[in-house]
Structures are given as C-alpha cells and as structure tokens.
Amino acid sequence: xxxxxxxxxxxxxxxxxxxxxxxxxxxxxxxxxxxxxxxxxxxxxxxxxxxxxxxxxxxxxxxxxxxxxxxxxxxxxxxxxxxxxxxxxxxxxxxxxxxxxxxxxxxxxxxxxxxxxxxxxxxxxxxxxxxxxxxxxxxxxxxxxxxxxxxxxxxxxxxxxxxxxxxxxxxxxxxxxxxxxxxxxxxxxxxxxxxxxxxxxxxxxxxxxxxxxxxxxxxxxxxxxxxxxxxxxxxxxxxxxxxxxxxxxxxxxxxxxxxxxxxxxxxxxxxxxxxxxxxxxxxxxxxxxxxxxxxxxxxxxxxxxxxxxx
Numbered sequence: 001x002x003x004x005x006x007x008x009x010x011x012x013x014x015x016x017x018x019x020x021x022x023x024x025x026x027x028x029x030x031x032x033x034x035x036x037x038x039x040x041x042x043x044x045x046x047x048x049x050x051x052x053x054x055x056x057x058x059x060x061x062x063x064x065x066x067x068x069x070x071x072x073x074x075x076x077x078x079x080x081x082x083x084x085x086x087x088x089x090x091x092x093x094x095x096x097x098x099x100x101x102x103x104x105x106x107x108x109x110x111x112x113x114x115x116x117x118x119x120x121x122x123x124x125x126x127x128x129x130x131x132x133x134x135x136x137x138x139x140x141x142x143x144x145x146x147x148x149x150x151x152x153x154x155x156x157x158x159x160x161x162x163x164x165x166x167x168x169x170x171x172x173x174x175x176x177x178x179x180x181x182x183x184x185x186x187x188x189x190x191x192x193x194x195x196x197x198x199x200x201x202x203x204x205x206x207x208x209x210x211x212x213x214x215x216x217x218x219x220x221x222x223x224x225x226x227x228x229x230x231x232x233x234x235x236x237x238x239x240x241x242x243x244x245x246x247x248x249x250x251x252x253x254x255x256x257x258x259x260x261x262x263x264x265x266x267x268x269x270x271x272x273x274x275x276x277x278x279x280x281x282x283x284x285x286x287x288x289x290x291x292x293x294x295x296x297x298x299x300x301x302x303x304x305x306x307x308x309x310x
Contacts, residue, residue, distance in 0.1 A: 089130045096221050097129035123222075131221050134213040138189070139206060140227050147205025149231040150194050156209045157185040158225045187215040191229060232272050239277040244290050245270070254284060255291040255298050257306060263291060265300035 100106065106127050114125040123129060138158065142150060189211035198205055209227065211219065219225070245252050245268070252270050255263040268283030284290065289306065291298065298304075 087128070091132045091135075093130045093132040095128060096131045097123050098127075099124065100127045133216060133221075136187070136189075136211045136216050136219055136221070137192070138209040138211065138225060138227055140209060140229075141199070141202055141204035141206055144198055144203070144205060147194065147198075147207065150191055150205070150207050150229055151231075152191050152193060154191045154229055154231055156189050156191055156227055156229045158187040158189075158211070158219065158227055159185045185215075186218040186225070187211045189215070228274075234272055234279060237271060237279040238281075238284060238286050239274070239279050240284070240290050241292055242273075242276055242278050244292050244295065245278055246295055254280070255295045256284060257289040257291060257304055261303055261305060263298055263300070263302050263304055265298075 111126055115122060138156070189209045191207055192210040193208045195206040207229070209229075240254060244254050246254070252268050253265050254268050256266055257263055266283045269281040271279030271281040273279070291304065
C-alpha cells in the first residue's frame with residue numbers, strides 16, 4: 001500500500017544526498033567568500049599602508065625641501081657676507097700699491113678717513129690702489145697767463161725733453177717741429193678739463209689731459225713727464241731755436257750773419273713759443289743765417305766765420 005505524499009526510499013536518499021551536496025557547496029562558497037573578504041581586507045590594509053608610506057614620503061620630501069630652502073638661504077647670506085668682505089674693481093687693471101698684509105683688516109670708514117692730505121700720502125696709507133693702464137690722466141699745473149690759453153680738446157704730447165730737443169735741433173728738410181714732436185712723443189692725448197680758478201697754494205691753473213689708450217704703453221703711473229700742449233698753431237711760421245734769441249733791456253734780438261760774414265743785431269717780434277723753437281713774426285726773413293752759439297758775446301757789426309756742422 002502506498003500512502004499519499006510519501007516517496008520511495010531510494011528517491012528520498014537521492015534527494016537527501018543532493019541536499020547535502022548543496023549544503024556542502026554553500027559552505028564551500030561561504031568559505032570562498034570569507035577568503036575573498038580576507039584578501040580584500042588584506043589588500044585594503046596594504047593600500048592603507050601604502051598610503052601611509054606615501055604620506056610619510058611626502059612629509060620627508062617637504063622636510064627635505066625645507067632643508068634645501070634653509071641651506072639656500074644660508075648660502076645666500078654667506079655670499080652676501082663674502083661680497084662685503086671682498087673688493088672688486090669695476091675694470092681690468094693692475095695692482096699699483098698694496099699697503100696691507102694677510103691678517104690685517106680695514107673698513108670703508110677707515111679708508112675714507114685716510115683720504116685727506118697730499119696724493120703721495122694717500123697712496124702710502126690706503127690699503128690698495130688698482131690702476132687701469134689704458135686710462136691715464138696727466139695733471140698739469142700751469143702759470144696763470146699760460147693756463148688761460150689752454151682749453152678742452154686741445155692736443156697734448158708727452159715727450160722726453162732731452163731727446164726731443166736733440167731731434168728737433170737736428171731735423172732737416174721739410175720735417176716740422178710738430179712732426180718731430182709727434183715722432184718722439186711717448187704718449188698723445190687731449191685736454192679734458194681746465195680749472196677756471198687759480199690754486200691759492202701753487203698760484204697755478206690745473207689742467208687734466210686724458211691720454212689716448214693706444215699711446216700709453218710707455219707711460220707709468222706716478223711718473224713726472226714733460227707735457228706740451230698745442231694752444232696755437234701756425235703752419236707757415238718762421239722759427240728759430242729758443243737759445244738764439246737774446247734780450248737787451250727786455251727787448252728780444254737775434255744776430256743775423258750777412259753775405260759778408262758780418263753779424264747784424266736785429267730787433268725781432270716774437271710769436272708762438274714752442275718747446276724748443278720760437279716763431280719770429282718780423283725782423284728775420286726765411287733762409288737767413290742766425291747765430292746759434294756765442295751770441296751773448298757778440299755786438300752789432302762783429303765779423304764771424306760760419307762753421308759747418310757737417
């Protein structure tokens with residue numbers, strides 16, 4: 001007899017086995033879910049750890065950047081301090097005077113206090129003097145009457161007095177005084193400034209001459225030089241050596257040798273005076289022979305014998 005709602009034993013066993021298998025599958029799935037959740041938590045923990053590492057690295061980077069900024073600020077301060085302890089010339093030059101040694105110190109205020117007095121005294125007191133050998137200036141003290149003729153932009157020459165006189169006296173032909181002067185000049189320049197006042201102490205007018213850079217190789221700082229300034233020029237002047245002019249009662253004369261070998265004492269009008277030559281405006285004609293030696297012992301009408309220099 002079969003009751004309603006009942007199943008066969010075999011089918012029951014089969015369904016029970018299937019249920020057990022399904023429950024086992026559920027447990028397996030739950031275990032897998034738990035494992036996956038554990039992996040997710042582990043991964044989240046690793047992410048949090050990595051984020052913490054990034055935060056720490058950023059903090060270290062910020063700390064390092066701050067240290068770099070601090071170090072740069074200290075470097076800038078050190079450079080500023082070094083600039084304050086260093087001296088830089090605004091040009092390429094040479095050290096002309098050095099008045100301090102290693103271990104000695106000075107301040108700008110101390111140097112400023114040493115700038116009084118004469119120029120040589122200043123050079124001996126201040127720590128260092130650097131010069132630019134291509135930018136020389138010559139300071140000239142001129143007598144009042146002479147200084148009044150000097151103006152800016154006039155040409156000036158520096159020459160050795162003895163060599164210049166010898167070369168001018170021995171010049172022949174068309175070689176003029178100016179050409180001889182230029183040929184023997186140690187340097188050339190132009191008048192830059194003239195003080196309009198006369199110095200109370202020296203009773204002189206000060207003029208400053210700036211030398212052309214291309215002509216300064218034979219000039220040294222601090223040396224005394226012979227300066228010639230072209231305040232006036234005359235291209236076709238009659239000139240005689242300075243020593244040929246004699247003065248009698250403050251009147252200028254020269255002795256001219258005529259064709260008969262007799263000297264004539266002639267009153268002359270003087271013009272431009274050069275460094276070794278004197279312009280004659282009137283009293284002597286071009287080509288006439290002038291006595292250049294012994295004229296102080298001559299009188300008008302004295303016979304002489306012309307001696308050739310050759």
